[in-house]
Amino acid sequence: MKSITPFITLNGNSEAAMRYYAEIIPNAEITQMDKFDDDGTKTFQGVLNIDGIDVNFLDMKHDKKAPDLNWxxxxxxxxxxESEFDELFEALSKDGTIVMGPEPVCEYERATWVTDKFGVTWQLVI
Structure with a gap:
């Protein structure tokens, strides 16, 4: 096996999500943004590198819908x-849903699950 890469499929807002994450997450940058040829608005292959880990993004075409994301x-x-935790929590929970926390969990001082405005769920721990 060469690698395993997280791959997130959305319905037309992959570029907006990637730009948002690149803005709010330290050491995150968009390294690839290829569009479908038909209209140039939907992302065919987007790559967001977060601290050395690639997360791929794709938008579904007009005639198909991506499955709903869940936590x-x-x-x-x-x-x-703590300040990084607080900043990420504030940004990701804005217009999103707090699934759990923040609260102490096992060895973590604080942990939370947040589903952001794009439907992607994040676990933040410290």
């Missing part, structure tokens, strides 16, 4: 400081 799959971020 059973999430991206976990181990924050390096």
């Amino acid at each position: 059973s799959f999430s991206l976990m971020v181990e924050c390096s400081s």
Whole structure:
């Protein structure tokens, strides 16, 4: 096996999601943004690199709908400081849904699950 890469499929807002994450997440940058040829608005292959880990994005074409995302799959971020945790929590929960926390969980000082405005669920821990 060469690699395993998280791959998120959305319905026309992959570029907006990637730009938002690149803005709010430390060490995140868009490294690829290829569009479908038909209209140039939907993302065919988008790559957001977060601290050395690629997360791929795709928009479904007009005649197909992506399955609804849910919190059973999430991206976990181990924050390096309380301020980083607080900033990410505030940004990701804005216009989103707090699934759990923040609260102490096992060895973590604080943990939370947040589904953001794009429907992607994040676990933040410190």
